Amino acid sequence: MLLGLDFDNTLIRYDSLFHQVALERAWIPADTPQDKVAVRDYLRSVGREDDWTLLQGVVYGTRILDAEPFEGVLDTLGRLRDSNVPMRIVSHKTRTPYLGEPCDLHAAARAWLSKQGFHRSGGLGWSEDQIHFELTKHDKIARIVALGCTHYVDDLPEILDMLPAHVTKILFAPNGASGVAQDWHIMREWDALPAIVGLS
Structure with missing residues (x-):
């Protein structure tokens, strides 16, 4: 067995941070739900697509910690x-934001993992070579296959649709999901994962 894990919106949750940063910049009303999609939809509804793109660069970069x-x-x-x-x-993300201040988004994500204890001996104790950030979805799929996940x-x-048939597909859907392939596992909470991969 080799378990592969996505990063953005799977391990790390951005909802409150998107709301917080957008409020700090007075880009959304205070009563906007603390939800990434709600923030995005509001900015798009008022014709501020560039601000949404800029906000993503800030959240995934300088504010990710x-x-x-x-x-x-x-x-x-x-x-x-x-x-x-x-x-x-195994995740995919651009190296730098499309708009705003330059920032190495891969390095920012690795810094977040370090802060959460992924590499500490008293934490998860992962090695650096257990983490792969690719630039495109296709590179991500190729890495998953090459690693033998x-x-x-x-x-x-x-993403799960792009994976070969032999990979067991686990959709992280904390709010539930419908209309997905019957052979997929739906994981609403992280503590359900051990049973999905066969641990009692």
Whole structure:
């Protein structure tokens, strides 16, 4: 077994941070729901697509350390580690933001992982070579296949659709999902993952 994990919106949750940064810039009304999609939809509805693009660069870059992991992520990954389940993060993101101040988004994501204890001996104890950030979706899929991942967790159905049939597909959908392939596993909470990969 080799368990592959997506990063953005799977391990790390940005909803509150998108809302916070947009409020700081007075780009959204205070009563906008604390939800990434709600912030995006509001900015698009008022013709501020460039501000949405700029906001993504800030949240994924200079402010990423303010984002939180999804509930249960660290405990679940610790349990999997203790059960000797090999794991890799395989994600895709651009190297720099499309708009705004230059920032290495890959380095920012790695800094967040370090802050959360992924590399500490008293934390998860991962090595640097367990983390892969690719530039495109196709490069991401190629890396998953090349590594030999037997299971893969992602919040994007389109990514799971691109994976070969032999990979067990696990859709992270905290709000539920419908209309997905019948052989996919739907994971609403992180503490459900050990059972999905066969741990009691």
